[in-house]
Amino acid sequence: MKDSPIGVGLIGTGRISDLHVIEYLNNPATRIRMLCDADPGAAQRKAHDWGIGEVKITDDLQELLQNPDIDLVEILLPHDLHLAAALAAMDAGKAISLQKPMCPTLEEADRLVEAVETYDRPFKVFENFLFHPPVARARQLIAQNAIGEPQSIRIKSNPGTSRTGWKVSASALEWRQQRSRSGGGPLVFDDGHHKFALAWGFMGNPREVHAFIGRVQRKDGAWYDAQSMISFRFPGNRVGNLEIVYSPELEIVTPYYAQDDRVEITGTKGVIWINCGHGHLAGAVPLVLFRDGGLTEFRDMNVSWEQSFVHSTRHYINVLKNGGQPVLQAYEARQILRFSSAAEQSALENRSIEVESG
Ligand SMILES: NC(=O)c1ccc[n+]([C@@H]2O[C@H](COP(=O)([O-])OP(=O)(O)OC[C@H]3O[C@@H](n4cnc5c(N)ncnc54)[C@H](O)[C@@H]3O)[C@@H](O)[C@H]2O)c1
Numbered sequence: 001m002k003d004s005p006i007g008v009g010l011i012g013t014g015r016i017s018d019l020h021v022i023e024y025l026n027n028p029a030t031r032i033r034m035l036c037d038a039d040p041g042a043a044q045r046k047a048h049d050w051g052i053g054e055v056k057i058t059d060d061l062q063e064l065l066q067n068p069d070i071d072l073v074e075i076l077l078p079h080d081l082h083l084a085a086a087l088a089a090m091d092a093g094k095a096i097s098l099q100k101p102m103c104p105t106l107e108e109a110d111r112l113v114e115a116v117e118t119y120d121r122p123f124k125v126f127e128n129f130l131f132h133p134p135v136a137r138a139r140q141l142i143a144q145n146a147i148g149e150p151q152s153i154r155i156k157s158n159p160g161t162s163r164t165g166w167k168v169s170a171s172a173l174e175w176r177q178q179r180s181r182s183g184g185g186p187l188v189f190d191d192g193h194h195k196f197a198l199a200w201g202f203m204g205n206p207r208e209v210h211a212f213i214g215r216v217q218r219k220d221g222a223w224y225d226a227q228s229m230i231s232f233r234f235p236g237n238r239v240g241n242l243e244i245v246y247s248p249e250l251e252i253v254t255p256y257y258a259q260d261d262r263v264e265i266t267g268t269k270g271v272i273w274i275n276c277g278h279g280h281l282a283g284a285v286p287l288v289l290f291r292d293g294g295l296t297e298f299r300d301m302n303v304s305w306e307q308s309f310v311h312s313t314r315h316y317i318n319v320l321k322n323g324g325q326p327v328l329q330a331y332e333a334r335q336i337l338r339f340s341s342a343a344e345q346s347a348l349e350n351r352s353i354e355v356e357s358g
Helices: 017-026 040-049 061-065 079-091 106-117 133-143 170-176 186-190 192-203 306-322 330-349
Strands: 006-011 030-036 056-058 072-075 095-099 123-126 150-159 208-213 228-234 238-244 259-267 270-274 287-291 294-298
Touching: 006 017, 006 061, 006 306, 017 030, 017 040, 017 072, 017 306, 030 040, 030 061, 040 056, 061 079, 072 079, 079 095, 079 106, 095 306, 106 330, 123 306, 123 330, 133 192, 133 259, 133 270, 133 287, 133 306, 150 192, 186 192, 186 228, 186 330, 192 228, 192 238, 192 259, 192 330, 208 330, 228 330
Parallel strands: 006 030, 006 072, 030 056, 072 095, 095 123, 150 238
Antiparallel strands: 150 259, 208 228, 228 238, 259 270, 270 287, 287 294
16 A cells, blocks of 8 residues: 555535544545535535535546545445445445445345455445444454353334434435435434344344334424334344334433434343443443343443444555455445345335345
8 A cells, every 4th residue: 555645535525424534534544635515515614614625625426536636435425326426436446435325225235246346446335333332342342252152132223302412404314214215214224224233243144034113203204214123033043123212302412313222232141231322321331241140331432423433434444554354345234234124124014034144
């Protein structure tokens, strides 16, 4: 890898771009060189807020992709634009970090996986929850046999309300309410990607998925696919579930989305609780381990949600500099997409869905 900083181009400078730029701005190995957004005025305002007001701005994807100063592109677009942008970035020979979910449909995901198979640059599907500090620590503990063999995972996804949470633009909500653009429901398919990634990361690929998916109107009039309950069976008589509950009056302490997440993993000889995700239910200990009759609390980590982005981005920069495989690889992201689409299919067809392995 050359010694000059890795030139970064952002494609899409909407809500989530604020968390992607943190590591690129702070890491001496990277320099943000250009921003592309359909709304260049909004991109310019972001550049100013990020302290890089002089950076090049365009609304033309090809102009960014043809810029030889850009080595790595971060694709942060609505889901229906992911495939075309990723294929165009491959044509231009860039290293690619594509936000989750990789595509709105499995058919598009298959096209992308096939294209990536013969691509010689690192291709990452950006999934941050696996890098959230309490999640990463839990994975370490489990790898060290802290709870024995994991037998079950319970994930609670809990949107509420927040006086401190950030504003989400009407346009960011609008495309998510259209299945043709997003690919599925906001909590099961879109945000759910993170929860299925957690289940996949801790337990592997499921064999069978069964779901009830509800529908509830939010206070602002938008629709949520809650209250929902999704059960999984993993090979080896192991199980799990994802429960999605909208609590309209639940005050969540967060600078980000008005939502929190909690995870419990039960092993053959111990239990781990991860007590924070997007937000933080005030006072909860971030990570707790029970084994051998005793409880250990882990508080020595920064659990603010942007850290999951910082660590995921840092990991990719390290892959570019030092080699190795990015997390997630395209075929892994396709497995997670299959997991979440099986949940939607199950609720629609009112039956369990067998998930093929691989
Ligand atoms: N990892 C996470 O926790 C997380 C959280 C939020 C969003 N996301 C993902 O990030 C991606 C973007 O989500 P968001 O919330 O920032 O959406 P957003 O709607 O806020 O931003 C999308 C941006 O893309 C721009 N855009 C639309 N069409 C374009 C085009 N043809 N060319 C250039 N720019 C175009 C829009 O102007 C907008 O600025 C999605 O894949 C979403 O699932 C991930």
